Amino acid sequence: MADNPPIATTPEPPYYAVIFTSLRTAGDDGYGEMAQAMVALASQQPGFLGVESAREDVGITVSYWSDLDSIRDWKRQADHRLAQRLGRERWYQEYTVRIARVERAYAFAMDTEVPDGVLAGQE
Amino acid sequence: MADNPPIATTPEPPYYAVIFTSLRTAGDDGYGEMAQAMVALASQQPGFLGVESAREDVGITVSYWSDLDSIRDWKRQADHRLAQRLGRERWYQEYTVRIARVERAYAFAMDTEVPDGVLAGQE
Numbered sequence: 707m708a709d710n711p712p713i714a715t716t717p718e719p720p721y722y723a724v725i726f727t728s729l730r731t732a733g734d735d736g737y738g739e740m741a742q743a744m745v746a747l748a749s750q751q752p753g754f755l756g757v758e759s760a761r762e763d764v765g766i767t768v769s770y771w772s773d774l775d776s777i778r779d780w781k782r783q784a785d786h787r788l789a790q791r792l793g794r795e796r797w798y799q800e801y802t803v804r805i806a807r808v809e810r811a812y813a814f815a816m817d818t819e820v821p822d823g824v825l826a827g828q829e
Numbered sequence: 830m831a832d833n834p835p836i837a838t839t840p841e842p843p844y845y846a847v848i849f850t851s852l853r854t855a856g857d858d859g860y861g862e863m864a865q866a867m868v869a870l871a872s873q874q875p876g877f878l879g880v881e882s883a884r885e886d887v888g889i890t891v892s893y894w895s896d897l898d899s900i901r902d903w904k905r906q907a908d909h910r911l912a913q914r915l916g917r918e919r920w921y922q923e924y925t926v927r928i929a930r931v932e933r934a935y936a937f938a939m940d941t942e943v944p945d946g947v948l949a950g951q952e
Contacts, residue, residue, distance in 0.1 A: 712850075806931040807929055
């Protein structure tokens, strides 16, 4: 995740999100290294906008993309295909992938003055 | 998260996702209790389909809803409004909310036979 900020900085919608929610198998078995490599590789793909990731009981990785073609190309990328196969064979008990079109977004930062009505105006 | 499975069981798309990504302030300060209460309350709202949540460096909570009206009603729910205010005052250094329309979804489970081409056919 080296160069990706923990909360992705994304452009104005619309753009796309791939929500990947997973339950791991026990043990690392090469997973950590491959996960890092895949984030680095995704970050270089055309149309990549950012990624956010956390794991507790469940792992959630949300990657953001400019359009559906970029997501399709990333899904078909050769090294990523290998990782997907190993994922099904070794690393994931279970996962769900959801592809979604981001239609609205708003952000809050504690140290920023938020004038009255700015957040409310996004409703 | 008592009754919510770690990976949400959602109907066939289309439906909506609210992707909430956050950086916490230091200390709990009532956060854990409120977070649990809000998940319980959200789960009772009309249109609620499920929720997934994990926190590491960053927290990611994705809630799923049948339509935009349900999301708007949940945003305006009184106790949730209070939690949002306390979130901005105390608990979150920073957050981003993204509202997205889930257009496609597919799932994998290790113990299930996945015939050749089923996952590929989703591309």
